[in-house]
Amino acid sequence: xIARQWRQGLVWGAVGLVVAVAGSxxxxxxxxxxxxxxxxxxxxxxxxxxxxxxxEHEAILGTLALLQPAGDDGGAAVQRLIALYPQLLRVERxxxxxxxxxxxxNDAEARSSASSPxxxxxxxADPAQGRFVILRAxxxxxxxxxxxxxxxxxxxxxxxxxxxxxxxxxxxxQLGTQAWPLHGASAPTEGPWxxxxxxxxxxxxxxxxxxxxxxxxxxxxxxxxxAAWIAFVAALTALALAVxxxxxARRRAEQLRRLDQVARLGTxxxxxAGLAHELNQPLAALMASTQAAKRLxxxxxxxxxxxxxxxxxxxxxxxxxxxxxxxxxxSIEPGAxxxxxxxxxxxxxLALRNALELMEPELRRLGVVLEPNPAALPALExxxxxxxxxxxxxxxxxxxxxxxxxxxxxxxxxxALARDGTRARLDLRDNGPGIAPxxxxxxxxxxxxxxxxxxxxxxxxxLSLAERFGGTLSAKPVAPRGAEFSLALPLATAA
Ligand code: ADP
Numbered sequence: 001x002i003a004r005q006w007r008q009g010l011v012w013g014a015v016g017l018v019v020a021v022a023g024s025x026x027x028x029x030x031x032x033x034x035x036x037x038x039x040x041x042x043x044x045x046x047x048x049x050x051x052x053x054x055x056e057h058e059a060i061l062g063t064l065a066l067l068q069p070a071g072d073d074g075g076a077a078v079q080r081l082i083a084l085y086p087q088l089l090r091v092e093r094x095x096x097x098x099x100x101x102x103x104x105x106n107d108a109e110a111r112s113s114a115s116s117p118x119x120x121x122x123x124x125a126d127p128a129q130g131r132f133v134i135l136r137a138x139x140x141x142x143x144x145x146x147x148x149x150x151x152x153x154x155x156x157x158x159x160x161x162x163x164x165x166x167x168x169x170x171x172x173x174q175l176g177t178q179a180w181p182l183h184g185a186s187a188p189t190e191g192p193w194x195x196x197x198x199x200x201x202x203x204x205x206x207x208x209x210x211x212x213x214x215x216x217x218x219x220x221x222x223x224x225x226x227a228a229w230i231a232f233v234a235a236l237t238a239l240a241l242a243v244x245x246x247x248x249a250r251r252r253a254e255q256l257r258r259l260d261q262v263a264r265l266g267t268x269x270x271x272x273a274g275l276a277h278e279l280n281q282p283l284a285a286l287m288a289s290t291q292a293a294k295r296l297x298x299x300x301x302x303x304x305x306x307x308x309x310x311x312x313x314x315x316x317x318x319x320x321x322x323x324x325x326x327x328x329x330x331s332i333e334p335g336a337x338x339x340x341x342x343x344x345x346x347x348x349x350l351a352l353r354n355a356l357e358l359m360e361p362e363l364r365r366l367g368v369v370l371e372p373n374p375a376a377l378p379a380l381e382x383x384x385x386x387x388x389x390x391x392x393x394x395x396x397x398x399x400x401x402x403x404x405x406x407x408x409x410x411x412x413x414x415x416a417l418a419r420d421g422t423r424a425r426l427d428l429r430d431n432g433p434g435i436a437p438x439x440x441x442x443x444x445x446x447x448x449x450x451x452x453x454x455x456x457x458x459x460x461x462x463l464s465l466a467e468r469f470g471g472t473l474s475a476k477p478v479a480p481r482g483a484e485f486s487l488a489l490p491l492a493t494a495a
Contacts, residue, residue, distance in 0.1 A: 362401055392487065
């Protein structure tokens with residue numbers, strides 16, 4: 001019914017929603033994973049570039065310690081070196097017996113010469129200025145180099161855009177608790193999907209930890225693609241729903257057509273039965289009187305004994321004719337003999353639901369309120385011919401709707417289905433105009449109708465069908481207004 005259509009819509013809607021959400025989540029996940037990958041790759045490249053620089057610094061110090069440039073010439077060589085490497089701020093040389101500008105460097109020299117050959121070590125670091133000094137012990141002189149962090153970064157090759165638009169990336173070099181901001185935002189980046197990579201540079205003297213942090217925000221999600229997917233799923237769901245509704249409408253039309261066909265066949269039978277009923281009495285009377293009249297007119301003087309015989313004979317003939325008509329009537333009644341053979345267990349509740357479903361567009365058009373929900377009716381199996389039972393239910397419902405159509409106000413159709421001894425009893429009550437007292441005794445007679453354009457055969461056919469199933473069909477008026485039709489059929493288990 002109407003609830004059923006809602007339910008279908010809801011089910012399709014829910015399925016569509018799940019598919020849309022799952023698909024969007026998958027698209028978003030794939031996009032986030034791709035962005036995470038590209039972040040990791042950029043972080044690896046940045047780490048490699050800085051590590052190369054750090055190793056280069058160690059190599060320069062090693063070269064200085066080996067070549068020992070000294071005197072004026074040495075000074076010029078060092079100046080050339082500084083010009084070559086922009087990150088070199090200055091080179092300090094301490095010959096034996098000389099002094100380092102800072103006391104801490106003495107310590108560093110001791111650490112450097114502790115290994116053989118001496119290795120480059122970190123002598124001091126100035127986080128505020130972004131500078132640090134590495135030192136290497138040598139003979140006869142030791143060397144120290146001050147390096148500018150900002151110029152140490154090979155910006156031309158730097159894999160992370162300096163002014164990122166979509167995400168803020170913060171890169172820092174950490175040594176213990178000290179941190180040099182290399183690049184990007186000073187505030188920590190925030191977002192629902194944080195990204196982070198950290199790794200120490202691959203040079204012992206400059207084992208700063210390169211830390212790159214970022215976060216993907218809602219703006220990083222592929223909204224366009226997700227919206228396209230959702231629109232696609234919505235269109236598909238709507239299409240599926242439309243196809244299903246269309247298929248149901250077609251099925252309903254097909255069943256109605258079949259019922260109509262059966263009804264027409266039944267109607268023919270009822271017409272035959274009605275004609276036979278109407279003809280039976282007049283034919284018999286006519287035959288009797290013509291026979292008698294003929295004899296009386298032909299004989300002069302009338303032979304009363306013969307007339308009596310003839311009349312008796314005519315009566316017998318007429319009775320025989322009436323019998324023929326009677327037999328004809330019996331043979332016309334649809335499936336009089338084979339109906340019993342086609343009786344089988346049928347779920348009355350399901351047959352009723354099916355009939356209601358067929359009339360759903362009409363119920364909806366008239367705004368009929370069904371009480372209770374047909375799905376709540378008990379499951380009862382009766383013995384009947386399924387097609388005939390459909391016909392009876394269809395007739396009763398069609399009559400109720402025709403009655404309801406003639407009444408204004410709230411239109412109610414009340415269903416009651418219950419076991420009644422060895423029978424199942426179905427009461428269909430409508431709050432239409434009801435049945436006039438003078439009409440009540442004639443409702444089930446063939447050709448009785450109060451409806452303009454009505455044939456008056458629906459109820460008589462329904463009654464003969466119900467009786468053929470071993471059941472009954474009755475009608476009664478309902479106060480304050482309306483009619484109730486009760487169909488009682490033997491339960492299948494009672495057979
Ligand atoms: P038709 O519907 O062609 O008139 P039916 O045999 O189905 O033939 O019905 C016979 C008559 O019974 C109807 O014309 C109508 O007067 C009366 N009738 C049937 N059902 C109802 C009902 N639910 N409420 C009031 N009258 C009804």
